Amino acid sequence: MIKLVVLVLIAEIFTALGQLFLKKGVDSSSFNGKEHLNDPAGFAWDILSKPVIWVGVVLMATGLVSWLVALGRADLNLVFTLGSLQYLLIMILAHFYLGEKINILKLTGTLLVMAGMILAAAG
Amino acid sequence: MKKLTFRIFLLIIANDLVDTLAQLLMKKGVLSAGMTDIWTHNVIEFMHKGAVSPVLWLGIAVYVLNFFLWIFILARADLSVAMPVGSFCYIFIPMAAVIFLHESVSPVRWIGILFIILGIHFVARSVPAREGGH
Numbered sequence: 479m480i481k482l483v484v485l486v487l488i489a490e491i492f493t494a495l496g497q498l499f500l501k502k503g504v505d506s507s508s509f510n511g512k513e514h515l516n517d518p519a520g521f522a523w524d525i526l527s528k529p530v531i532w533v534g535v536v537l538m539a540t541g542l543v544s545w546l547v548a549l550g551r552a553d554l555n556l557v558f559t560l561g562s563l564q565y566l567l568i569m570i571l572a573h574f575y576l577g578e579k580i581n582i583l584k585l586t587g588t589l590l591v592m593a594g595m596i597l598a599a600a601g
Numbered sequence: 602m603k604k605l606t607f608r609i610f611l612l613i614i615a616n617d618l619v620d621t622l623a624q625l626l627m628k629k630g631v632l633s634a635g636m637t638d639i640w641t642h643n644v645i646e647f648m649h650k651g652a653v654s655p656v657l658w659l660g661i662a663v664y665v666l667n668f669f670l671w672i673f674i675l676a677r678a679d680l681s682v683a684m685p686v687g688s689f690c691y692i693f694i695p696m697a698a699v700i701f702l703h704e705s706v707s708p709v710r711w712i713g714i715l716f717i718i719l720g721i722h723f724v725a726r727s728v729p730a731r732e733g734g735h
Binding site for chain 1: 728
């Protein structure tokens with residue numbers, strides 16, 4: 479059980495940091511606004527040429543390996559519901575490093591999603 | 602603060618469906634390796650067994666597709682909005698786990714899922730929904 483929690487926490491932290499780097503990379507792309515939908519290949523190529531994206535990919539890949547090992551140890555549902563901490567982590571990291579505002583609706587909604595996860599885990 | 606248009610909302614739901622498929626395939630793949638206690642002492646053995654599981658590789662391929670879909674979403678939405686709104690997979694996955702993996706979901710878990718739906722609604726409402734809205 480402790481091992482599983484450790485595995486999922488490693489997966490969550492690496493994935494959260496990976497997401498942060500991905501978002502940084504996407505935001506730094508010259509494809510802003512709607513152009514990226516008109517030229518998906520160009521956008522994908524532009525994204526893949528950014529080192530910050532690859533840092534994100536390596537972090538997420540590490541998270542994924544930890545995740546896969548966790549999947550082999552318990553019910554898919556239980557492993558997933560332990561992941562609720564990621565939402566808090568993402569909201570806080572996005573606030574401090576991406577300048578995304580936290581308002582009362584977002585905070586309430588995020589906490590509800592997390593409460594839902596914890597309830598689901600308890601069941 | 603980026604707005605959350607209906608189009609992006611649908612894209613996030615599509616992303617969740619692809620994510621559900623990837624998770625199901627990966628779980629099937631891990632199960633097919635026939636190892637229930639994977640840790641540092643046998644992780645190499647697991648990677649070896651996992652490497653011969655086509656279902657696991659299919660799961661990883663779908664996961665890569667999911668990655669590109671996610672990149673497109675990130676280009677149009679705030680991370681702290683896309684993440685919770687993307688938790689539809691927590692509703693799809695238990696449903697899929699019941700149907701395809703024959704796992705059981707208790708009433709308390711279904712109540713948890715209702716909380717998640719409510720939470721998604723709140724987060725989606727925390728940012729403007731239309732062009733030029735505030």
